[in-house]
Structure formats: C-alpha cells, structure tokens
Amino acid sequence: MSEPPRGIQPGNGVDEYLFDPRLLERIVDIKDGIWVRPLSIEDYDKGFIQVLGQLTKVGDMSKEQFSERFRKMKASGDYYVIVAEDKNVGEVIASATLLTEQKFIHNCALRGRLEDVVVNDKYRGKSLGQLMVRTVSLLAQRLRCYKLSLDCKDTIVKFYERLGFIKEPANGNHLNARFDYESPTSNL
Numbered sequence: 001m002s003e004p005p006r007g008i009q010p011g012n013g014v015d016e017y018l019f020d021p022r023l024l025e026r027i028v029d030i031k032d033g034i035w036v037r038p039l040s041i042e043d044y045d046k047g048f049i050q051v052l053g054q055l056t057k058v059g060d061m062s063k064e065q066f067s068e069r070f071r072k073m074k075a076s077g078d079y080y081v082i083v084a085e086d087k088n089v090g091e092v093i094a095s096a097t098l099l100t101e102q103k104f105i106h107n108c109a110l111r112g113r114l115e116d117v118v119v120n121d122k123y124r125g126k127s128l129g130q131l132m133v134r135t136v137s138l139l140a141q142r143l144r145c146y147k148l149s150l151d152c153k154d155t156i157v158k159f160y161e162r163l164g165f166i167k168e169p170a171n172g173n174h175l176n177a178r179f180d181y182e183s184p185t186s187n188l
C-alpha cells in the first residue's frame with residue numbers, strides 16, 4: 001500500500017474524510033501551517049460551519065444533521081469539499097466545493113461545478129481564495145472533468161477571471177427558478 005500523503009496524521013484513518021486525501025497529492029502542500037485537505041466529519045467542531053456562515057445563511061444545523069449530510073455526500077461520490085485548516089490553531093479557515101456531474105453526453109463525460117468558495121474574513125487578502133480555486137481546478141482536471149463552471153455575483157467576476165474562468169460569448173446567462181418553501185430543508 002502506498003504511503004499516506006504528507007499532512008495525514010499516522011493513525012488517522014482516511015474514513016473520516018469526504019474523499020480520499022490522496023487525490024490532493026502533489027496539488028497542495030502544507031505551507032505556513034496551512035493545510036488544504038478534504039472535509040472531515042470532525043470539521044463541525046473545527047469552525048467549518050462558521051466559515052460557511054460568512055458565505056450565506058447556514059441555518060441552525062445540529063451535529064447530527066451535519067454528519068448525516070456528510071455521509072450522504074460521501075456515499076454519492078460526487079462531492080469534493082476541500083477545506084484549509086490553520087494547524088497553528090486547529091481551525092477551518094476556508095472552503096470550496098467541487099461537485100461532479102455525471103453526464104451521458106460527450107461519451108459519458110464528467111462536468112465540474114465550483115461551489116461555495118469562502119475564506120474566513122480574518123484570513124482574506126493572503127491568496128487563500130486563489131489557492132482554494134486553483135486546488136479545485138486541478139482536482140477537476142485530475143478527475144478528467146471536461147469543464148469547470150461557476151455562478152457568482154457581478155462583484156466577484158474579476159476574482160474568477162484572474163484565475164482563468166471566462167464568460168463565454170452568447171453562453172454567459174445565469175437563470176434561477178427559486179421555490180418558496182416555508183423551510184428549505186430538503187427531503188433527502
């Protein structure tokens with residue numbers, strides 16, 4: 001069996017992670033005590049929810065709800081949530097998600113979607129946002145996604161353009177149908 005990647009603590013089974021950490025090998029390294037790794041089931045207690053709360057409303061999620069969603073995402077095999085942890089304080093300080101969409105078209109191809117990019121406001125402006133997006137992009141290529149797409153607000157377009165994303169002429173529209181439920185909790 002191959003050696004665990006650097007940064008994976010001996011004795012820590014890979015089972016706690018949403019996906020195999022070896023998929024990030026040679027994409028990211030620990031630098032200045034910042035470690036980029038897959039989301040762990042332990043991250044509920046490490047500030048992951050608070051970081052997500054800086055992106056949008058998360059709601060009052062219990063640890064059980066988090067664990068249940070984590071298990072379903074892991075079982076599907078289509079979710080690659082990455083986090084950056086500041087090892088100096090043991091806290092999650094950034095996150096981004098690669099969602100892979102299995103297609104019949106293009107010879108049963110895989111499309112990637114970049115979702116939920118966020119950096120803790122105390123750590124912004126230190127290139128962590130860039131690091132998260134670049135990591136997702138390299139991971140998407142490693143999984144052989146034929147493209148990686150994202151939706152974002154007008155104010156953030158430049159951030160992504162500088163990282164290689166482009167608005168395609170005649171293909172740059174983004175439409176939503178929003179459904180007005182009393183509670184947005186899913187039936188999954």
Ligand SMILES: CC(C)(COP(=O)(O)OP(=O)(O)OC[C@H]1O[C@@H](n2cnc3c(N)ncnc32)[C@H](O)[C@@H]1OP(=O)(O)O)[C@@H](O)C(=O)NCCC(=O)NCCS
Nearest residue numbers: 055117118119124125126127128129130152155156158159
């Ligand atoms: C957007 C966000 C992830 C950027 O994280 P960050 O770690 O501060 O970004 P970086 O330090 O990697 O910035 C990289 C470059 O993009 C620029 N940049 C950062 N935020 C930007 C923004 N909102 N618009 C345009 N450029 C931006 C930086 O100035 C930097 O440029 P430089 O290299 O010339 O200094 C962070 O501000 C955040 O979490 N925002 C709230 C959540 C959010 O809006 N997420 C995006 C959802 S689509």
